Amino acid sequence: MPAVKAEARLELDGLRVQTFQSDNPEQAERTVRFEGPEAASKPWRICAVLPNVSDSYWDWVVDGLRQEAAALGVRVAVFEASGYDASGLEQQRRLLMSRCVGGKYDAILIAAIEDGGLNEPLAAARTAGIPVIDLINGYDDTKVSAHAMVDFWHLGSLAAKMTRDMAAKGAVGAKGKARVLWVPGPEMANWVQCGHKGFTETLADVPGIEVISLYGPPFERVQAQLIRDAWDKHGPFDMVVGTAPTAAAAVSLRASGMLPHGMPVLSYYATPTVMDLFARGKLMAVGTDEPVVQARIGVSLAVMLLEGMPVPRVVGPIPRMVHHSD
Known part of the structure; x- marks a missing residue:
């Protein structure tokens, strides 16, 4: 993961969000302001691969993906593996190759089960010219185009x-x-x-x-x-x-x-x-960590990459702890 060196805050429909620059010395001291697209220029097809949806956390993520897709006028197909184990990781590999790359989707959102475990299908996506956004779970910065996530x-x-x-x-x-x-x-x-x-x-x-x-x-x-x-x-x-x-x-x-x-x-x-x-x-x-917002940001980043807009390396909500005195 890129080290966080600078941040800026913005509003995404009233929600505070952080954007981060990478560890690149030329970028480390510059702050950026995330400006998501108002609408896509065409109905791009986005492939999202999640670890599982048996944990209700991912229900929120799916809601966020659908919300932003509807708002921007794009289509998101959601595929899930069986969970955080070797079998689930292999399912993610197959889904990326057969569904996302094989299905010729325009962009990929991946919530990886294991950092480094999906290098082969992600390399295939890059060869096919498909941008990949790391969604929530974290992945090697050299293998993806951007990150929608919280540290x-x-x-x-x-x-x-x-x-x-x-x-x-x-x-x-x-x-x-x-x-x-x-x-x-x-x-x-x-x-x-x-x-x-x-x-x-x-x-x-x-x-x-x-x-x-x-x-x-x-x-x-x-x-x-x-x-x-x-x-x-x-x-x-x-x-x-x-x-x-x-x-x-x-x-x-x-x-x-x-x-x-x-x-x-x-x-x-x-x-x-x-x-x-x-x-x-x-x-x-x-x-x-506002999973709905992270998902919405992921879709926005995919559209921005597809339409040649400037994209920050990492964008994510500001994490906080909610307790009964709030």
């Missing part, structure tokens, strides 16, 4: 700061000490590694907080078993922080008495499910 380091860091502040107030743990179960997601995913670094680096020098880090696919049933296993293997912990399915699983386990009553639970990104739990007071806080 998950910031979401992990925001979750860590919330954890730190709660521990400092005595809301987590006891006698100045707290054990936190941290489950950032499937280990193979770029966004998970970024989120993990943000969380652990932010807490690295905070005394009294012990972090138990575990990886796992973002499915609630799997996360519930992972949490139970962590309790048995590592002993009691005072707080659960992790993916949206992690948070949902922790809330269910807490309600059934398998986790202590009142244990704080935090999701470091939002889905419809966890926002409902948050609204009902079941979660302490929820991070948000």
Whole structure:
């Protein structure tokens, strides 16, 4: 991923968005302002490949893709793999080759299961003259034309700061000490590694907080078993922080008495499910990376590339943590 060196803010239908320049020394000190197209000059065909849609996070992404496609007058076809594992990665490779490149789409949006795992089909897309936009998950900057994404380091860091502040107030743990179960997601995913670094680096020098880090696919049933296993293997912990399915699983386990009553639970990104739990007071806080907006930006970037407009390397919403004092 390109290192973030400069940023500018803009309005996308009233939403604040960041744009970033790459690590190129000629670009690093310049800020840019993202100006999306009002309409496309023709009904471009865009191919979007997602990891899966069983996680409701991706429902929001599909909504954003469709919203911006309708607004700009283009068409988006959405294809999904089966999830964050070797089988899902192979499905993404096949979809990119057979559907996107083979179907002669004009542009590709890829939410990659693994950074570096799709180099061959992305090279085929480049040979065919098809621009590729990295959508949300993160991919090698040399293999794509632009990125519509948030750096998950910031979401992990925001979750860590919330954890730190709660521990400092005595809301987590006891006698100045707290054990936190941290489950950032499937280990193979770029966004998970970024989120993990943000969380652990932010807490690295905070005394009294012990972090138990575990990886796992973002499915609630799997996360519930992972949490139970962590309790048995590592002993009691005072707080659960992790993916949206992690948070949902922790809330269910807490309600059934398998986790202590009142244990704080935090999701470091939002889905419809966890926002409902948050609204009902079941979660302490929820991070948000505005997936609908990221998807809309991805479609806009595709149209801009196809129509020869200047395009910033990375554009994404400003991540934030929503809590009950908001």
